[in-house]
Amino acid sequence: MAHIPVAENMPGIRGLMAFRPETALPLNLLAEQLLQAPSTLTKGERELIATYVSTKNQCKYCASTHGAIAKHLLGDDAELVQSVLTNPAEAAISDKLKALITIAGQVQMSGKHVTPEAIAAARDLGATDIEIHDTVLIAAAFCMFNRYVDGLGTTAPDDQRIYDMIGKSRAETGYLTPPMPVVMNP
Numbered sequence: 691m692a693h694i695p696v697a698e699n700m701p702g703i704r705g706l707m708a709f710r711p712e713t714a715l716p717l718n719l720l721a722e723q724l725l726q727a728p729s730t731l732t733k734g735e736r737e738l739i740a741t742y743v744s745t746k747n748q749c750k751y752c753a754s755t756h757g758a759i760a761k762h763l764l765g766d767d768a769e770l771v772q773s774v775l776t777n778p779a780e781a782a783i784s785d786k787l788k789a790l791i792t793i794a795g796q797v798q799m800s801g802k803h804v805t806p807e808a809i810a811a812a813r814d815l816g817a818t819d820i821e822i823h824d825t826v827l828i829a830a831a832f833c834m835f836n837r838y839v840d841g842l843g844t845t846a847p848d849d850q851r852i853y854d855m856i857g858k859s860r861a862e863t864g865y866l867t868p869p870m871p872v873v874m875n876p
Contacts, residue, residue: 693843701845701852702751703835704869717835721865724828731821733861734763735787736828738774739794743829745775746798749836751846756832758850758857786815790825797829847872 696705707714
């Protein structure tokens with residue numbers, strides 16, 4: 691049960707955004723810019739970064755939701771998403787993305803953990819300054835989102851079908867459409 695009154699049919703951040711729409715708009719604008727706007731990183735790659743950070747932060751709702759979004763954006767490849775989460779160094783992703791995920795993991799621990807060596811490695815593998823910037827900002831933003839969701843004790847369903855439904859919707863429409871209620875016990 692959440693620490694504040696949120697709709698039971700809106701788990702995770704969805705209920706918090708419905709509770710306080712004034713703060714939902716800027717958060718959704720940030721998510722839209724970081725994860726959906728045109729970029730040299732694909733939407734799927736950016737969602738993998740968000741999923742990786744959320745998993746490291748043990749935020750079940752965000753990790754499951756963004757993992758489902760990444761899966762849909764990457765051709766329904768759940769195995770790829772799982773491989774990035776369990777062993778990004780061996781995952782079937784570009785070396786550049788592996789280097790960016792390393793940076794995201796360093797940000798997740800602390801901004802001060804980002805090393806010049808990690809930045810140089812990403813650059814050597816073709817990462818641009820904008821890609822490095824956006825990776826750090828995605829990681830930092832998801833640390834905030836994860837703490838927002840878990841800090842207010844929101845619910846995180848156990849049913850993967852719920853996340854898959856949310857993931858498919860967000861993959862198709864982005865973050866500026868209103869969240870739809872979720873049937874928690876289908």
